[in-house]
Amino acid sequence: MAGTDFEEARKKAEALRREIDEHNYRYHVLDQPEIDDYAFDMLMRDLINLEETYPELRPPDSPSLRVGGEPLKAFSTLEHRVPMLGLDNAFSEEEIKDFDARVRKLSGLEIIDYFCEMKFDGLAVSLRYEDGLFISGSTRGDGFTGEDITGNLRTIRQIPLKLEEPLTLELRGEVYINKKDFIKMNRDREEQGQTIFANPRNAAAGSVRQLDPRLAATRPLRIFIYGLGEHGLKVSTQAELLDYIAGLRLPVNDNRAICRGTEAVWNYCLRWQEERSNLPYDIDGVVIKVNDLALQKILGNTARSPRWAVAFKYAPEEKMSRVLDIIVNVGRTGAITPVALLEPVALSGTIVQRASLHNEDLVREKGIMIGDMVVVRKAGEIIPEIIRVAENLRTGKEQEFNMPRHCPSCGSDTVRLSGEAALRCLNLSCPAQLVEKLVHFASRKAMDIEGMGPSVAELLYHHNLVRDVGDLYYLNSGQLAELPRMAEKSAENLINSLEKSKGNPLRRLLFGLGIRFVGEKASRLLAEHFGELKAIGEAGLEEITEIDEIGPKIAEAVVSFFKMAETGLVLEKLEKAGVNFTEPTPEKTNSELTGKVFVFSGSLERFRRDQAASLVEDKGAKVSSSVSSKTDYLVAGDEPGSKLTKARELGVAVIDENQFIKMLNL
Ligand code: IVH
Numbered sequence: 001m002a003g004t005d006f007e008e009a010r011k012k013a014e015a016l017r018r019e020i021d022e023h024n025y026r027y028h029v030l031d032q033p034e035i036d037d038y039a040f041d042m043l044m045r046d047l048i049n050l051e052e053t054y055p056e057l058r059p060p061d062s063p064s065l066r067v068g069g070e071p072l073k074a075f076s077t078l079e080h081r082v083p084m085l086g087l088d089n090a091f092s093e094e095e096i097k098d099f100d101a102r103v104r105k106l107s108g109l110e111i112i113d114y115f116c117e118m119k120f121d122g123l124a125v126s127l128r129y130e131d132g133l134f135i136s137g138s139t140r141g142d143g144f145t146g147e148d149i150t151g152n153l154r155t156i157r158q159i160p161l162k163l164e165e166p167l168t169l170e171l172r173g174e175v176y177i178n179k180k181d182f183i184k185m186n187r188d189r190e191e192q193g194q195t196i197f198a199n200p201r202n203a204a205a206g207s208v209r210q211l212d213p214r215l216a217a218t219r220p221l222r223i224f225i226y227g228l229g230e231h232g233l234k235v236s237t238q239a240e241l242l243d244y245i246a247g248l249r250l251p252v253n254d255n256r257a258i259c260r261g262t263e264a265v266w267n268y269c270l271r272w273q274e275e276r277s278n279l280p281y282d283i284d285g286v287v288i289k290v291n292d293l294a295l296q297k298i299l300g301n302t303a304r305s306p307r308w309a310v311a312f313k314y315a316p317e318e319k320m321s322r323v324l325d326i327i328v329n330v331g332r333t334g335a336i337t338p339v340a341l342l343e344p345v346a347l348s349g350t351i352v353q354r355a356s357l358h359n360e361d362l363v364r365e366k367g368i369m370i371g372d373m374v375v376v377r378k379a380g381e382i383i384p385e386i387i388r389v390a391e392n393l394r395t396g397k398e399q400e401f402n403m404p405r406h407c408p409s410c411g412s413d414t415v416r417l418s419g420e421a422a423l424r425c426l427n428l429s430c431p432a433q434l435v436e437k438l439v440h441f442a443s444r445k446a447m448d449i450e451g452m453g454p455s456v457a458e459l460l461y462h463h464n465l466v467r468d469v470g471d472l473y474y475l476n477s478g479q480l481a482e483l484p485r486m487a488e489k490s491a492e493n494l495i496n497s498l499e500k501s502k503g504n505p506l507r508r509l510l511f512g513l514g515i516r517f518v519g520e521k522a523s524r525l526l527a528e529h530f531g532e533l534k535a536i537g538e539a540g541l542e543e544i545t546e547i548d549e550i551g552p553k554i555a556e557a558v559v560s561f562f563k564m565a566e567t568g569l570v571l572e573k574l575e576k577a578g579v580n581f582t583e584p585t586p587e588k589t590n591s592e593l594t595g596k597v598f599v600f601s602g603s604l605e606r607f608r609r610d611q612a613a614s615l616v617e618d619k620g621a622k623v624s625s626s627v628s629s630k631t632d633y634l635v636a637g638d639e640p641g642s643k644l645t646k647a648r649e650l651g652v653a654v655i656d657e658n659q660f661i662k663m664l665n666l
Contacts, residue, residue, distance in 0.1 A: 009050055013057045016047040020063045021160070028157040028222075029251045032626045035597075038524075039622055045548065061133055061161035068155050068213035075147035075211070078138040080126060082229040084172065085143060086304055087287065087311040093266050096288065099310045100262045103290060106299055106307065112290060115238040116268045117226060117256045119285035119311050122176030123205045125149070126229055127159065132166035134159060139209065151213035156221045158251045170229030171250065177204045178280045179382050181220035191333060192517065193420030196358055199379045200282050225250045226287070237291045255279075258291055269312050276314065277348045277378075285313040318377045319352075320390065321345040326357065326370055326401040330409050330432035332440050332514055335422040338363055338403065340374075340386060348378050355384040359421045360403045367391075369398035407432070428566060434468065435461050437514055441469040444610070445520055446512030447501040451494040459483050468566070469512070470573025472498055505618060506533055506583040509574075516557040525550055526558070533571070533581035537562040584618050593663070594620035599627050601644060602637035604657050615664055627652060635660045 020043050027033040027040070044064065051058040058064065090096050103112055124140040137153035138146035153159060156175070177185070182200040189196050197203035207219035225245050227238075235241045239258055246252040255272065259265045269286050276283050290296050290308040299307040322343040329337045338357040345352050355376060357363050368374065368386060373393040379385040407414055407425035409432030414423050425433065435457045442452035449472075460466040465479055475498070480491035507527035511520050518526070529547050530536045536544075536558065544555035561567055575581065598616050600609055600623070607615070612635070613623040627634060627646040634640075634647040634654045647654050655663065 006054065009054050010057055013047060013050045013054075016043055016050070017062060019043060020047060021162075024063060024157045025160070025249050029249060034624050034626065034628055034630060036617070036622050036624070038617075063161065065161075066155050066157060066217065068215070068217035069151045071212035071214070072151065073211070075149065075209075077141070077145045078136060078148045079145050080138070080141075080143070080229060081170065083143050084124060084126060084140045084146070084229070085301060085306055087309055088305045089285075090288075090310050090312045091315075093262075093269075096265060096269070096310065096312060097262050099288070100265075103299065103308065107295055109295075111261050112295075113237075113292065114259045114261075114265050115256065115289045115291040116259050116265060117287045117289070118224075118253050118272065118279075118283045119287045119313070120174040120176050120224055120226075120253075121201045121282040121284040122174040123201070123208055125153065125173060125175050125208070125223070127153065127171045127173070127225075128169075128229075129163055129171070130168045132163040134161045134163075147209065149208055152208050152210075152216035152221075155213055155217035156223055158223050160249055163248055165248070167233075167248075169231035169233065171225050171245065172227040172229055173223050173225035173250075175204050175208055175221055175223050176200060176281050177207075177220055178222060179282065180280065182379075183383060185220065188519070190337070190358065190422065191331065191335065193335065193417065193422040193424075195361075195421045198385075222281075223251060224253045226253070236293055238289050238293065238296075239291055241293070259288075273314055283314075284316070285311050287311050316377055317348050318375050318387065319345045319347050320373055321352070321376050323368060323370055323372045323374055323386075326363075326368070328404060328408055330407060330425055330430065330436070332433055332436035333516060334407075334425040334427070334430065334433050336403065336407065336414060336425060337422070338401065340368065342374075342376065342384075345376060347376060347384065352376060352378075352384040355386050357386070360416075360423060361421060363401060369394075369400055371395075371398040409433070428564075429467075431461060438466065438469060438472070440514050441472075441512040443512075446508055447504055448497075448508070448611070449494070449501050450497040451490055452497070456486075456494070459486070468570050468573075470570040470577070473502070473574065473577035473579060502577065502579045504580060505614075506531075506581060509533070509579065509581070510536070513561070513570075515561045517554045518557060522550060522554050527583040531583050531585070537567075537571075596621040596632040597630055598623050598633050598635060599625070599631050599643060599647070599652075600635045600637070601627075601647075602640035604635070604637040604660075606657065606661070612660070615666070619664065633660075633663075 023033070023035060023040055023043070048064050051062065051064055090099055100112060104110065126138050126146065127134060128136045134154070136148060136150045138148055140146050154161065177200040179200060182197070182203050185203060186196040197206060204221060207216050207221055210216070228241065233241070233244065235244055242252045242256060257268055259268050265288055272283070272286060288310050290299065296306070296308040301307060323340045324343060325341045327339050327341060329339050331337065337359070340355045340357055342353050342355060357368065366386060367389055373390040374386045375388050375390065376384055377387050403423050404414060406412065407427065407430055410425065410427050410430040412425050412427040412430065414425055416423050435454070438452070438457040438461065439454050441447055442449035442457070463483055465475060466472055475495065477491045477495050480486055480494060481488050505527065507524040510518065510527055510533070511523035525547050526536055530539065541552065541555045541559055544550055544558055545552055593616065598621055600612055604612055616623060624631060627643050627650065629650055631647065631652045634643060634652050636644050636654050636656055644654065
């Protein structure tokens with residue numbers, strides 16, 4: 001009988017791998033996920049379980065191996081069969097015309113078709129596939145040999161571990177990190193006292209060029225493919241080549257275009273110079289390539305770079321401003337961050353008047369003094385950053401900045417813990433920390449208490465109405481109405497949203513409590529595993545680390561959080577006030593909706609999209625962002641657009657907001 005079991009497991013594992021690969025592609029390459037993260041995690045868990053029972057069922061291209069292999073002692077090197085060349089630069093329209101004149105002269109043609117692409121600001125890599133399997137990947141290195149970073153590249157979900165055709169070829173591309181992911185990554189690092197990355201490119205390069213694939217797996221790395229190394233493909237233009245690569249399900253950038261002659265090329269350059277701040281990733285220019293591959297071959301290469309391509313480089317937008325003052329900000333975990341207040345200056349589409357200086361070491365490294373004229377730029381085109389001091393403009397009146405010896409909020413001694421870049425206030429009842437904790441507790445992804453932003457939190461604290469998050473639930477409208485700048489209506493709204501928040505699932509409460517290292521995901525995992533808050537509080541290290549994806553660092557933070565006397569007091573207040581301490585199990589609440597797939601389209605009157613989504617998820621249903629044959633209901637709000645058309649085409653049930661509310665028994 002064992003043989004049959006094995007055969008069944010083999011089929012099941014194969015089907016799971018196919019399904020997971022498909023979802024990976026939809027999510028990471030097409031940006032059109034069909035199932036939510038939770039459903040995806042469940043598929044992956046099933047596969048991992050099967051492969052653990054039958055290790056011989058795990059092929060080297062299994063998506064379960066993306067989590068990262070054993071750390072390396074050092075990188076080995078890999079030789080590039082076709083060298084990875086650099087590009088010549090052009091800095092003006094004139095220089096693009098010079099390049100075009102050379103190409104026309106060498107080819108004898110009058111007008112050239114160019115292929116224009118984004119110049120991604122990341123790290124160049126080469127990927128090698130043999131008989132359709134991803135077998136190795138390397139950095140550019142000196143152009144002839146690079147470092148073997150296969151283990152790290154395998155963790156990038158956009159890279160297929162197996163191609164649909166058994167091809168042997170080398171792909172060239174750029175690994176990068178999106179601006180938003182970079183900001184979040186740095187924010188987390190700052191919270192945890194780690195040093196931060198200067199920009200998305202350094203973050204990407206730092207993540208790829210370190211030895212632990214498990215660490216790489218936690219970094220939001222992405223890739224765009226823009227060319228080939230060794231290959232046997234029969235394609236005749238760069239445009240066809242990229243279409244072909246996209247057809248192999250690898251990520252190719254959409255903003256590519258054929259431009260005939262230099263005028264069209266120049267317009268392309270100008271267009272993306274204007275629009276680059278709206279792109280989700282950093283570009284530092286445009287790459288202009290001769291489109292015809294046969295002509296590329298004729299033109300050939302110099303020792304360093306191809307004669308058939310040139311990079312037009314954008315100057316990063318930089319402005320001068322004056323440091324009016326340096327203040328410090330106390331975060332929710334007590335981390336004290338210096339912030340430069342700047343003379344307002346317009347930069348990449350916004351007015352900049354503050355720039356975080358992150359920590360003391362950075363202020364020293366850059367030598368920033370109060371009163372200095374400084375050069376400002378936006379890191380990742382989003383966060384203002386001081387690049388350097390214009391020392392030649394110093395008057396002698398500038399003042400040195402020192403981090404405070406005492407917390408500016410509570411006066412406690414500030415401490416720099418060993419191994420941390422951040423200075424901290426360790427006083428658990430520090431007002432600034434408490435106010436930040438209230439703000440976090442009320443934030444959208446936590447308890448979602450509308451009307452509890454920073455100014456209200458500050459007001460509540462300074463009028464002695466609230467000392468911790470437990471006190472929030474004992475406020476009454478009379479107390480609130482007496483506060484300055486608080487209208488009767490706002491007071492009422494706040495009370496209502498507090499009342500509503502009591503019913504939130506445990507995962508939101510847990511996230512809101514702000515336990516160190518416990519973000520949204522860990523909160524969900526803990527809530528789902530234990531089902532109720534008390535069980536988490538009673539759990540030991542071992543029990544917690546049994547949960548997949550929860551490591552000892554998180555587990556220790558959870559255990560020590562529940563050991564603190566303060567925690568007990570806050571939880572008691574929350575419980576007495578009737579705040580929900582349990583995580584709903586989908587099956588129990590409403591079996592009719594379990595497993596159904598909802599898509600929302602257009603704006604709803606009574607809910608934000610994320611609220612509506614969590615309502616159906618709490619009932620065991622799933623939410624998808626696009627309509628497909630797997631969709632059960634399209635909830636059509638105002639101006640539902642193309643999703644409605646698609647739903648009608650596919651015969652998917654369309655319901656309006658009222659029907660939706662009825663369906664959920666709200
Ligand atoms: S083509 C032989 N295309 O720019 C042609 N390169 O100095 C080689 N880069 O390190 C490169 N975006 O990593 C090409 N769309 C693009 C690119 C691109 C960024 C980087 C590449 C290389 C550098 C060239």
